[in-house]
Amino acid sequence: MSEETFHQRILDHLGSAVLVFDLEKQLIFINPAGEMLFEISARQAHKIRAQHLFGQQGEKICQDLERTIKSGVTLVERYLPLNFTDRERIVHCTMTPLFKDEQVNSVVMEVEDNPHYQQLSRDEHWLTQQNAVQQLLRGLAHEIKNPLGGLRGAAQLLRAELGSRELKEYTDIIISEADRLQTLIDRLLVPHQAPQKVKLNIHQILERVRQLLEAEFPKLTFCCDYDPSLPPVLGDRDQLIQATLNIVRNAAQALKGKGEITLRTRIHRQLTIRQTFHRLALRIDVIDQGPGIDAELKEQIFYPLVTGRAEGTGLGLSIAQSLISRHDGLIECQCESGQTVFSIYLPVESADHDTS
Numbered sequence: 001m002s003e004e005t006f007h008q009r010i011l012d013h014l015g016s017a018v019l020v021f022d023l024e025k026q027l028i029f030i031n032p033a034g035e036m037l038f039e040i041s042a043r044q045a046h047k048i049r050a051q052h053l054f055g056q057q058g059e060k061i062c063q064d065l066e067r068t069i070k071s072g073v074t075l076v077e078r079y080l081p082l083n084f085t086d087r088e089r090i091v092h093c094t095m096t097p098l099f100k101d102e103q104v105n106s107v108v109m110e111v112e113d114n115p116h117y118q119q120l121s122r123d124e125h126w127l128t129q130q131n132a133v134q135q136l137l138r139g140l141a142h143e144i145k146n147p148l149g150g151l152r153g154a155a156q157l158l159r160a161e162l163g164s165r166e167l168k169e170y171t172d173i174i175i176s177e178a179d180r181l182q183t184l185i186d187r188l189l190v191p192h193q194a195p196q197k198v199k200l201n202i203h204q205i206l207e208r209v210r211q212l213l214e215a216e217f218p219k220l221t222f223c224c225d226y227d228p229s230l231p232p233v234l235g236d237r238d239q240l241i242q243a244t245l246n247i248v249r250n251a252a253q254a255l256k257g258k259g260e261i262t263l264r265t266r267i268h269r270q271l272t273i274r275q276t277f278h279r280l281a282l283r284i285d286v287i288d289q290g291p292g293i294d295a296e297l298k299e300q301i302f303y304p305l306v307t308g309r310a311e312g313t314g315l316g317l318s319i320a321q322s323l324i325s326r327h328d329g330l331i332e333c334q335c336e337s338g339q340t341v342f343s344i345y346l347p348v349e350s351a352d353h354d355t356s
Contacts, residue, residue: 017111152178195236217257225264243323246316254290262287284344
């Protein structure tokens with residue numbers, strides 16, 4: 001392996017964005033993390049001027065680059081707001097001059113996504129809550145098992161009395177969901193039991209959730225924006241259905257059962273979850289135009305018994321986060337521009353998928 005190839009691999013695997021600008025403040029290099037941050041490909045970005053790449057902060061960045069070129073001294077901008085298509089990011093920018101024959105001939109810029117580090121801190125704090133959450137879930141599971149068995153038995157008796165095949169389909173759904181919940185509860189009662197992982201198509205999980213919610217909320221509509229090229233993910237089908245169902249039902253309840261929910265899937269590269277770096281992950285976005293989440297609750301919504309609804313239990317999001325965590329994943333929430341976005345990240349560990 002040549003030295004140039006080795007250095008290229010290092011840049012490609014960095015979690016922070018690295019950009020190189022020439023003396024005309026035109027972009028001549030961007031690594032994959034930079035492509036993800038700025039939502040632009042390296043080919044599209046080549047020779048783009050800094051003022052265009054950074055939008056509203058473009059003039060300021062150009063001035064900083066000019067100062068770095070003239071002074072030959074590293075310059076740092078902290079807590080710089082950058083506006084992207086779906087959200088605002090707060091970043092730190094470090095601009096370092098590159099010299100050739102004792103003259104500055106380009107500038108290396110490292111852009112660190114500040115919320116990324118805030119997320120790492122939240123992850124660590126959230127992990128300290130896990131033991132309490134698991135104890136609560138096990139206690140709750142014991143209380144659910146008996147009425148769940150009665151519900152299933154009643155559905156079986158009702159099915160035997162029904163003559164219509166269409167009506168029997170509803171009782172079949174009740175029985176099927178009762179069995180799935182019984183299996184899920186049995187797993188919750190076993191401490192630290194790992195998910196029973198198999199290869200799954202995440203869109204089959206989402207379609208099952210959509211069908212369940214359409215039956216529960218007849219006035220709800222779904223917009224499914226799926227990426228058909230997504231690789232399979234290793235996961236426990238029942239646990240992933242339950243986690244996703246909790247998130248989507250939360251959105252449906254925020255809309256009071258009326259309106260549209262968007263289910264969107266995308267690939268996500270260069271992701272760090274609880275200090276573990278993943279080259280590739282699936283991202284599931286659940287988007288609604290509801291009233292959003294109160295600012296004082298935003299940092300606590302994944303804790304048990306925290307809810308913004310008078311009739312809510314405060315367990316749905318906590319259970320969802322716990323189940324996704326068992327898959328080494330993460331759930332995030334963004335409330336901006338009149339919409340709420342819950343994003344589920346699931347690392348792709350499939351050896352069959354080419355991640356090069």
